[in-house]
Amino acid sequence: MTGISKEKTVKTTCPYCGVGCGVLATVREDGSVGIAGDPDHPANYGRLCSKGSALGETLSLEDRLLYPEIGGKRSDWDGALTLVAEKFSAAIREHGPDSVAFYVSGQILTEDYYVANKLMKGFIGSANIDTNSRLCMASSVAGHRRAFGSDTVAGAYEDLETCDLLVLVGSNLAWCHPVLFQRVEAAKANNPNMRVVVVDPRETATCAIADLHLALKPDTDVALFNGLLGFLSETEALDRTYIEAHTNGFEDAIQAAGACEINRISGETGLTPHDLATFYTMVARTEKTVTLYSQGVNQSVVGTDKVNAIINTHLATGRIGKPGMGPFSATGQPNAMGGREVGGLANMLAAHMAIENPDHRALVQSFWQSPTIASKQGLKAVDLFNATRNGKIKALWIMATNPVDSLPDADGVAEALEICPFVVVSDVTRAADTVAYADVLLPAAAWGEKDGTVTNSERRISRQKKFLDLPGDTRPDWWQLADVARRMGFEDAFHYDGPAAIFREHAALSNAGNNGSRDFDISALKDISPAAFDDLEPIQWPQPGTSVSNGETRFFAKGGFFRSDGKANFIAVSHKEPRKRERRYPLVLNTGRVRDHWHTMTRTGKTPRSSSHIAEPYAELHPDDAREAGIAAADLVEVKSPHGSAVVRAQITGRAQKGSVFVPMHWTDQVSSKGRIDAVVAPETDPVSGQPGSKFTPVAIRKLEFGWHGFAVLRNKPDQLETGYWAIAPTEGGWRVEMAGNSETDLEHHAARLLPEDAEFLRFEDVTTGALRIAGWTGADLAGAFFFGPDPVGVSRPWACGLLTAETATKDQRFRVLAGRPPADLPDKGAIVCSCFQVGSSEIAVEAARGATTVKAIGACLKAGTNCGSCRSEIQTLLDAVAKETREDADIAQAS
Structure with missing residues (x-):
């Protein structure tokens, strides 16, 4: 691994979650890379989480794809790309443009996404390009478009710090967006009036900061927020002026929501009438309210309705687009937003234009000077792989994602790839289960080697910069796509000399035919020079006009929605009873992330630090469910649905909701014998967004006997x-x-x-x-x-x-x-809590018993929580448990 220049520090952006943290990467003389947070980046101001802090430890080449391969044998770029172009062209010629597809990723850069979208929709003429972002935020996109007429995140991160009430819905912010959680922690410490409500079936690490935890039954969010809408109406907490001036459909939404009948809502959600009344009153009385939601909302067969139920409450109170208030979607991937900007989803066009709008199609085709344009939406992720399995897709190109592990019904996805006549995989690693199904393997540039932009959850565009040389024959994704496009006969439209040229075209398209009719406009950057592109500071869109502005970038405080009448639509949504559980499958499977790992571990799985916290797949079970199944702590159990099964370690905890099972999504065939939990997840999707319901699959669980x-x-x-x-x-x-x-x-x-x-x-x-x-x-x-x-x-x-x-x-x-045990002079650490300093739960408990009863005090004793800070909520949970045990012991002593 060779550095471009010795001891030079490069400003770049973290490749993990949608927070989009700025990173300072320093290539040392020995080839290692030092990582620090960028204190000037407005997403993180120098903070990094445990994953980001360990980035320098993930840059090894031991598993890298370094050369193109055809049929498992080394090739060169000319042979590999010629074959890709020929196979795709032949399939289009013989079976039509809808016989081919791209499946891309929120891990690629905006410039890569743009070229892929342009090739598929404007030159091949099909919209069969979808992305793994379909698995994390498609319901949010659909909800935004239904309500606002555009896929617009109205607010900014600073709203999470300036609000007086933060409602976290389906978001384990402490583990999944740790730096945002740290900003919220700091804001709450500085504002004694700030309150946090967590809406989540599980008692997650995020609950350590909660003033109220609403452990509702899975998939009952619509009932909760419809009840809130009714309460706001009945208590005259509405902003009638805003409703009348800037919205349509309020009465229909109120009628669909129904009256705020607390006992009925309690029965639907499983929440107590007291907790419901407390929550509803908090919202009604707090003008500066932000509702941040994430995968617990989106990953549902009623995900779009959940999003609109939340948005309805903000439209009804006029609490949107103003400082410290509004609905806020926290995206899961580093460039999910950039993908949305360029139309990376099968049902969108570039620059936030609509594929169903003939004027938009004509505008994009004219701008691209393309021979055709996709006339209808393409296959969304789950449907795309079903079509592949049914023989309809003849050539498929997968980029920077691992669908054999990450899609629901993952065994069915593997079968689809086995059936597909021609599969191309562009990736950085050989250690991905999807690689085994590739006819052609293309070695892609990895983080630290590629160059371009990403957009975070608050619409802030940041540079991801190259600080390492390309190893072997690796190439950026945009380069691979453009070369194949030229070999397919589209020479004139794909001659780019680098990512800056692609970005300029992307920025120019954002302004084409716009005139304020679309939210996404970065035309101030359409003439950016390569040097200015290299030095581009993080910038939040919109940026229309000829010069970059640092002015107001929130949306909708004074209306101005992206519909013909400028108004938002209330969406009438009704609570639907969650799917019935069969007797054979009496529990509900919920999947998600853990603190220190990312997606399918092809990056975090390289570093001991990331595995020291949780190193094995597990199932989180309620004690009652474990007892009924005869399962003890640490038993190996099978989690099974009609679609597949997984084998994981039992973790029994009262933090789990009775009737539910939580299993993390990260483990693959590379790191476990049978930990692929998405093989168990049902391939059922939201009918509006096409997003899978990864939080609700009926399952059975049983103890496995081993000798x-x-x-x-x-x-x-x-x-x-x-x-x-x-x-x-x-x-x-x-x-x-x-x-x-x-x-x-x-x-x-x-x-x-x-x-x-x-x-x-x-x-x-x-x-x-x-x-x-x-x-x-x-x-x-x-x-x-x-x-x-x-x-x-x-x-x-x-x-x-x-x-x-x-x-x-x-x-x-x-x-x-x-x-088989530590010596007496070396006490057992217990399970690792702080991965930065390898501090265990037993060590924290000992110091707590000695009087270190705050997170700060534990940090002073053990350093835990003083580096990246990702473990602080877990430390607080341990301290709360120790304090509770101490109180109970004192009560027993007093009683006796």
Whole structure:
């Protein structure tokens, strides 16, 4: 890995969530990269989360795709791109333009997205281009367009800090958008009047900051917000002037919502009448209210209705587009917004134009000087892969995403790719399950190597800059697309000399035929020079005209909606009872993210720091559900639906809602034997947005019986793990492996197979408990240690992982390895809470008992929470638990 210049710091943007944090990347003389937050970036002001802080540790080349491949064999760009162009052209010629498709990603840059959209919609003539952003924010897009006439996020991040009431709906902000959560934490500390309400079936880490947690039943948000609309009407908390001047459809929305009958709403949502009344009163009395929502709203078969139910309450009170008030959609990916700007979804055109609008189609076609234009919306993600499975898609190009793991009914997606006659995959890594299905593999530029722009959740465009040379024969996605377009016969329209040229065209299109009729306008940047593009500071759109302005960028405070009459539409939505659960599938599966991992772990899975917090797929279960199924903590369980199954570790907690199961989305066949939870998720979608309902799949859960369980730490990554269950993750000095099996194979033989042949072995066996411990050394270095037993192994994971970097050369030190527990002078850390400083839950509990009862005090004692800050909410939760236990002990002592 070679730096462009030694010890030069480059300002760029984080490649993870939609917060869009500014990053300072410094390439050191030894080739390593130092990472810090950019104090001047208005998204984060120097803050970074745990994932962002660890970016420098993810830049290895060990799994990189470095050369084009055809049929699994190395090729060159000429051969690979010629074949792609020929196959796509042949399919179009023989079966029509709708026989081909692109499936792209919020991980690519706006310039990549623009070229892909232009090629598919304007030159191939089909709208069969969709994106994994369909899985995270399509319902928000649809709700915005129904209400506002445009896909407009009205507010800005600073509204989250200046509001007096922040309502977080379906958003675990503390884990999924940690830097925004840190901004909210700071604002709440500075404003004693600020209140936070969390609306979420689960008690997540975000609840640590909540004044009220509304643990509603899954998919009942419409009932909750319709009730709020009725309450606002009945208590005269409406802004009648705003309603009359700037909206249509209010009476229909009120009629659909119905009266605010607290007992009925309580029955629909599962919330107590007292909590409902408290919430409704808080909103009615607080003008500066922001409702921030995320995947718990969007990822639903009624997601668009949820979005509109929320927007209705803001339109009814006129609380939109003003400082400290409005609905706010927090996007999941770094460039989901940039994709929306260029029409990356199958039902949109570039520059926020509508594919169903003939005037917009004519305008875009004229601007592009293209031979055709897509005349109807294309296949949305789930439908696209269904069509592939049914043989309708003959050529498919997948870019920067891993649908074999991330789409619902993931096994069906794998089958679709197996069936498809021609599959192209552009990616940076070989360690993605989708790669196995590619006829042609194209090595793409990774973060740190590519150059262009991204747009964050508050409509702020930032530069992602190159600070590393392109390794091997890797190339940017826009370059690959433009080259294929030229080989398909579209030479004149795809001659770009770099991302700045694409950005200029994108900016010019935003102004074409606009005249204020569309929200997206960045025409002030349409003549930007390459040098100015390189130096472009983060900027929030709209930016119309000839010069960049730092003026007002909020929308709708005084109306001005993007409909012909300039008014917004209230959308009449009614509560629909969630899907019935069959007797065979009595629980509801909810999927989502964990704090330190990202998507399918192709980046975060490289760093021990990101795996130290949570290293294994798990199912979060309520104690009552676990008891009924005969499941104990740490048991291995099968989660099953009619679509597929997964095997994960049971985590039993009162933070889960009874009747629900939460399983993270990140684990793949690369890192676990059967952790692909999206193989279980139903492929049911919202009828308006096409977004899958990833938060509600009826499932069954059962304990799996294994003859033995094991945990191992290994210096070298094993080539194969031939056990009934396994999960692997990096740790300092090597790898950690969870295992279980029923094989009669001798466990010593199994351990020996994973260690060097010349290793020197020690073993310990306790025949009364069935415990077996085996360790092997090569010279003075521990090659690996195994801890086996008939039940899930209770060995301290942080201690065992530390053996790989500890001194174990002497006989006494080696026997300590076999002890299976930390020595008395090295207390067990407990589960890692702070990944930056490797601080565990037991250490925090000890300091809390000694009097460190605040997050700040814990930071002073242990440093936990003082770096990226992502663990602070979890520390607070632990402190709350310790305080509760202390109070209960005191009550018992007093009673006795």
